[in-house]
Amino acid sequence: MDDFEDYLQPTYFFDFNHKPVYNKALEIVNGLDSPKEKAIALFYWVRDEVKYNMSTYIPSVKSNFRASVTLRRKNGFCVSKSILLSTFARAIGIPARIHLCDLINHKVSQKVIDFMGTNIMYYHGYSEFYIDNKWIKLTPSFDKKTAIKGDFLPMVEFDGENDAVFPAYDNKGNQFGEYLEDRGVHADLPLDEIEILFKEKYYDHILDERFQGVRKLNDKNVLSKQ
Numbered sequence: 001m002d003d004f005e006d007y008l009q010p011t012y013f014f015d016f017n018h019k020p021v022y023n024k025a026l027e028i029v030n031g032l033d034s035p036k037e038k039a040i041a042l043f044y045w046v047r048d049e050v051k052y053n054m055s056t057y058i059p060s061v062k063s064n065f066r067a068s069v070t071l072r073r074k075n076g077f078c079v080s081k082s083i084l085l086s087t088f089a090r091a092i093g094i095p096a097r098i099h100l101c102d103l104i105n106h107k108v109s110q111k112v113i114d115f116m117g118t119n120i121m122y123y124h125g126y127s128e129f130y131i132d133n134k135w136i137k138l139t140p141s142f143d144k145k146t147a148i149k150g151d152f153l154p155m156v157e158f159d160g161e162n163d164a165v166f167p168a169y170d171n172k173g174n175q176f177g178e179y180l181e182d183r184g185v186h187a188d189l190p191l192d193e194i195e196i197l198f199k200e201k202y203y204d205h206i207l208d209e210r211f212q213g214v215r216k217l218n219d220k221n222v223l224s225k226q
Contacts, residue, residue, distance in 0.1 A: 008090050013083050013188060013191075016090055025087075034137075038092055039160055043085065048143045053076060065080050078121070078125050082139075085127040086128070094128070094129050095129070096129050098128070098186050099196075102181040103124035121212065127143075131160070136163060137163040142156070153171050
């Protein structure tokens with residue numbers, strides 16, 4: 001297990017040393033025996049109990065990415081939800097990390113594309129768990145309500161054995177998830193790296209009057225719709 005030590009440790013972002021995070025992980029898997037059963041329970045809890053909220057996708061607010069903040073707020077986006085999921089896994093002894101890549105979600109609305117200034121989701125994130133001698137991909141992004149409302153169907157399901165990522169096509173045969181550049185796997189979040197690309201790709205578009213003060217926020221303030 002020495003090779004996986006980095007994927008079992010708490011960090012600033014994967015903060016299961018924060019008591020509420022650790023306790024919630026234990027609560028979710030209470031009564032379950034195998035790593036597979038526990039992984040399934042953790043996945044569905046994060047997928048459906050933490051609402052998808054794109055407005056928190058602001059890397060300059062560092063604490064937005066902490067597992068403890070996402071748990072307390074009960075909403076987040078792909079990266080923050082995946083960090084929470086991987087943090088839960090580490091808390092119960094399952095090696096876990098985050099995998100980053102660029103993604104086109106062909107199902108998002110034109111309003112979202114106009115807001116972002118592109119149809120590419122740079123640094124999309126999903127979890128990876130090490131179970132039964134292999135790494136398994138888990139995408140907990142869209143809760144059930146969001147998936148149905150946005151027609152992001154079929155929903156991502158997880159059986160504890162196979163990768164759970166966005167499908168290439170939806171239920172109607174339309175293009176859905178298109179994975180582009182791979183940004184690598186990480187034991188901790190490379191926030192500085194994300195910030196550099198976001199400045200280049202997004203900030204001219206998303207820092208309108210709704211977010212003018214976002215870069216002045218400190219870690220005690222978390223941007224959210226709540």
